[in-house]
Amino acid sequence: MRFQDSDTQKLLRETTRAFLADKFPHARLYAIEKGENPLTADEVRGFAELGWLGLTVPENKGGAGATLLDAAVVIDEFGYAAVPAPIVVTIVASQLLASVEAAPEHLSQLTEGTAIYTVSAATRRRGPIRYGTLAGAAALSMNNGTLTGTLPLVPFAGIATFVLAPLTVDGEPAFGLIPLVGARIEPVRVLDRASTAHVHFDGASANGAILLATGPAAVEMHELCDALMTGFSVVETGGLMRRVLEMSTTYISNRVQFGQPVAKFQAARHRAAELLMQSESARWAAYHAIWRLEEDPSDRREIWLAKHWSNRAGPRMFELAHLLHGGVGVGLDYPLHLYTQWLESAAVQAGTQNEMTNRIVEEAVPSAGKLATAAR
Amino acid sequence: MDFKYPPEVEAFREEFRTYLDRIVTPELKAAMARSHDQTPPEVHAFWRQMGADGYLGFGWPKEYGGGGKSVLFLHAFNHEMGYRNLPVPVVTLNTVGPALMRVGTEEQKQEFLPRILRAEIEFAIGYTEPEAGTDLASLKTSAVRDGDEWVINGRKVFTTGAHQADYLWMAVRTDPDAPKHRGISLLIVPLDSEGIEVQPFHTMAGHRTNLTFYDNVRVPASALVGEENRGWYYMTTQLDFERVAISPIPQMERIVNSIKELFKDGLGPDETWTRSALASMIADLNVLQVLDMKTAAIVANGDVPLAEASMLKVLSNEFKLRHLADVVQMLGEPSLLATGSSGGLIDEWGQSYEGQLRGSSVNLFGGGSNDIQRDLMAIHGLGLPR
Numbered sequence: 001m002r003f004q005d006s007d008t009q010k011l012l013r014e015t016t017r018a019f020l021a022d023k024f025p026h027a028r029l030y031a032i033e034k035g036e037n038p039l040t041a042d043e044v045r046g047f048a049e050l051g052w053l054g055l056t057v058p059e060n061k062g063g064a065g066a067t068l069l070d071a072a073v074v075i076d077e078f079g080y081a082a083v084p085a086p087i088v089v090t091i092v093a094s095q096l097l098a099s100v101e102a103a104p105e106h107l108s109q110l111t112e113g114t115a116i117y118t119v120s121a122a123t124r125r126r127g128p129i130r131y132g133t134l135a136g137a138a139a140l141s142m143n144n145g146t147l148t149g150t151l152p153l154v155p156f157a158g159i160a161t162f163v164l165a166p167l168t169v170d171g172e173p174a175f176g177l178i179p180l181v182g183a184r185i186e187p188v189r190v191l192d193r194a195s196t197a198h199v200h201f202d203g204a205s206a207n208g209a210i211l212l213a214t215g216p217a218a219v220e221m222h223e224l225c226d227a228l229m230t231g232f233s234v235v236e237t238g239g240l241m242r243r244v245l246e247m248s249t250t251y252i253s254n255r256v257q258f259g260q261p262v263a264k265f266q267a268a269r270h271r272a273a274e275l276l277m278q279s280e281s282a283r284w285a286a287y288h289a290i291w292r293l294e295e296d297p298s299d300r301r302e303i304w305l306a307k308h309w310s311n312r313a314g315p316r317m318f319e320l321a322h323l324l325h326g327g328v329g330v331g332l333d334y335p336l337h338l339y340t341q342w343l344e345s346a347a348v349q350a351g352t353q354n355e356m357t358n359r360i361v362e363e364a365v366p367s368a369g370k371l372a373t374a375a376r
Numbered sequence: 377m378d379f380k381y382p383p384e385v386e387a388f389r390e391e392f393r394t395y396l397d398r399i400v401t402p403e404l405k406a407a408m409a410r411s412h413d414q415t416p417p418e419v420h421a422f423w424r425q426m427g428a429d430g431y432l433g434f435g436w437p438k439e440y441g442g443g444g445k446s447v448l449f450l451h452a453f454n455h456e457m458g459y460r461n462l463p464v465p466v467v468t469l470n471t472v473g474p475a476l477m478r479v480g481t482e483e484q485k486q487e488f489l490p491r492i493l494r495a496e497i498e499f500a501i502g503y504t505e506p507e508a509g510t511d512l513a514s515l516k517t518s519a520v521r522d523g524d525e526w527v528i529n530g531r532k533v534f535t536t537g538a539h540q541a542d543y544l545w546m547a548v549r550t551d552p553d554a555p556k557h558r559g560i561s562l563l564i565v566p567l568d569s570e571g572i573e574v575q576p577f578h579t580m581a582g583h584r585t586n587l588t589f590y591d592n593v594r595v596p597a598s599a600l601v602g603e604e605n606r607g608w609y610y611m612t613t614q615l616d617f618e619r620v621a622i623s624p625i626p627q628m629e630r631i632v633n634s635i636k637e638l639f640k641d642g643l644g645p646d647e648t649w650t651r652s653a654l655a656s657m658i659a660d661l662n663v664l665q666v667l668d669m670k671t672a673a674i675v676a677n678g679d680v681p682l683a684e685a686s687m688l689k690v691l692s693n694e695f696k697l698r699h700l701a702d703v704v705q706m707l708g709e710p711s712l713l714a715t716g717s718s719g720g721l722i723d724e725w726g727q728s729y730e731g732q733l734r735g736s737s738v739n740l741f742g743g744g745s746n747d748i749q750r751d752l753m754a755i756h757g758l759g760l761p762r
């Protein structure tokens with residue numbers, strides 16, 4: 001046992017950190033936030049050149065054959081740098097594509113960055129959208145060669161070429177790879193300010209769509225998709241948290257009030273210590289959960305546990321960090337808000353507290369009986 | 377013990393609700409939902425209307441043209457305004473006006489108070505500086521007497537409203553040699569004076585505030601409020617009707633009511649966490665409402681709610697943030713959408729949940745950091761050694 005990066009991971013972490021710090025300084029992130037200089041498909045292709053996109057794709061399928069934990073290190077660094085990029089969705093998509101034989105050419109396009117892949121993260125099997133007009137939107141379905149329905153809140157739909165999503169085919173569950181070319185992309189503004197859009201298929205041709213799984217296998221693929229999205233999102237959130245901790249401790253060490261650094265006041269030190277407890281526990285729980293999943297792909301229990309913790313820790317860190325930063329921290333030209341607004345968003349995305357509660361309690365107390373689910 | 381709210385206050389509340397239903401137009405609501413950078417003309421018109429109808433200086437003494445209403449009426453007034461998210465020119469009405477009544481010269485009272493009540497003029501507050509936030513008394517911006525004028529040099533931060541207000545209510549150092557609390561004075565500075573530069577500072581809360589710079593700004597000697605070097609004392613002693621200021625509690629009630637409305641068709645069987653979180657929210661709110669009444673009652677009975685005010689501030693601001701985080705958790709991803717994005721959730725007063733969540737970051741440290749409030753509770757509430 002070793003709660004430390006391996007040599008490979010250390011190298012991955014250092015290169016990722018250096019690259020992101022260089023290409024995505026805070027000034028660029030403010031511009032992305034304002035919609036002035038959005039992330040481009042070319043930049044995502046640049047990630048492919050660094051080997052990040054096909055990181056976990058097996059070597060015999062053209063990837064780097066790295067472990068899920070290695071990928072987690074890269075994702076952690078994207079969080080640490082608060083770069084809103086399709087890294088989690090790409091790693092998830094690659095895992096799903098690699099789990100079937102149906103679409104080998106897509107795995108190589110993904111690895112090479114010649115096409116960009118995303119995942120319909122908001123259409124969770126156990127977390128239906130219940131409120132507002134999206135709750136009434138028709139789910140994606142394929143009939144007689146055409147696609148209809150809406151995929152709400154798809155990350156990076158604006159630059160992606162394909163989306164992996166659950167759908168129904170002639171009323172049967174399926175999980176498919178869907179081209180975005182014929183879809184209507186409706187950009188929306190989300191709390192975390194990452195590029196997101198509703199994707200509407202108003203009778204688009206299903207040409208180029210591939211059914212990766214149908215029937216019970218599709219349900220299982222959807223479950224795997226949700227588990228991977230949740231697991232890697234918690235890792236990304238852990239990166240955000242570590243940076244919030246660092247920014248806060250640096251800030252109170254330098255900020256002088258009443259003739260001394262704020263860090264000298266016991267109340268403030270205790271706040272900083274709590275930031276440490278929250279972020280360290282969230283972060284290691286996330287890595288541990290990814291390790292478990294890697295050991296046994298059917299063992300997803302710790303993913304739900306880590307997300308439940310993270311969903312509480314994120315908003316708590318928002319509160320502590322803003323308290324410690326005072327007025328400076330809320331400025332749009334100061335980086336803290338990029339992290340804290342993302343923390344609040346992440347606590348709701350990729351698995352809400354309702355979904356985590358149900359999954360955890362069902363597993364821990366099987367005799368309580370399965371709670372009713374409202375699968376789409 | 378007697379927890380009954382006086383019937384005349386309840387009657388007033390009813391009357392005021394009817395009044396607001398009448399004068400709050402859809403245009404006003406729409407204007408409020410727009411950008412916060414500039415107070416929209418609809419809001420100014422609304423304030424002038426309220427002024428003309430006698431509601432603006434509702435708690436001010438009659439001798440200054442106010443309504444002379446007691447604290448409990450004012451409490452009801454603030455509640456109804458806050459619930460509807462209606463803006464109140466708080467600093468002008470609750471900080472500047474009362475201080476002028478207490479220590480202003482006859483000339484200043486004549487010049488400013490009637491115009492404040494008619495909502496004709498607005499003040500911005502210039503206290504905070506880059507190095508003087510929580511430790512406000514260490515402020516450095518100086519005012520030096522030169523003949524019949526004060527000459528001001530320095531800089532302020534978070535000077536909210538300075539880009540559109542008429543006057544700045546400004547704390548300056550007038551005696552650099554005195555102990556820090558005893559060398560501060562208050563000045564009224566016209567914001568169109570030469571030598572003032574105002575730069576925008578945009579916040580995640582969606583509001584604009586400002587950085588302001590003062591380079592040999594000259595104002596007449598008569599700009600001084602009260603006695604020279606007594607500014608700190610004026611800044612920290614409050615009149616009763618300032619103590620029942622706008623609180624976040626009515627907004628929190630609105631948030632709870634808005635989600636109850638969304639839940640009216642019933643919760644799904646898998647919304648298990650929601651049940652527990654909702655129960656906590658409602659129980660929190662109940663506690664706040666009781667403490668809020670207690671604080672108002674203390675003031676109404678002529679006492680000073682030192683520890684109670686701090687308690688209320690800490691609890692209400694922390695709960696508000698946690699409630700909003702819980703609300704987006706309950707409502708899921710549509711509640712993360714900003715106003716104007718399709719599929720988003722907006723409450724009946726045009727507020728998005730994500731917008732309210734961003735906005736609540738400011739409450740934690742504004743108006744005296746929550747950790748300082750905890751110190752005050754220890755000192756005033758528990759009598760612990762300083």
Ligand SMILES: Cc1cc2nc3c(=O)[nH]c(=O)nc-3n(C[C@H](O)[C@H](O)[C@H](O)COP(=O)(O)OP(=O)(O)OC[C@H]3O[C@@H](n4cnc5c(N)ncnc54)[C@H](O)[C@@H]3O)c2cc1C
Pocket residue numbers: 255257258262265266267268323324325326327328330500501502503504508509510511533534535536537579581583585738740741742743744745746747748
């Ligand atoms: C949107 C907005 C509008 C504002 N409008 C105005 C305005 O119109 N006019 C004006 O004058 N000011 C205004 N302010 C400034 C506001 O009053 C200050 O932000 C506030 O006083 C806190 O000061 P600070 O931001 O410098 O935080 P700091 O003083 O740096 O404090 C930051 C944190 O440090 C810690 N800390 C500091 N001292 C101690 C201690 N002794 N013990 C323990 N912990 C401590 C606390 O956690 C505190 O929250 C505004 C601020 C904002 C964000």
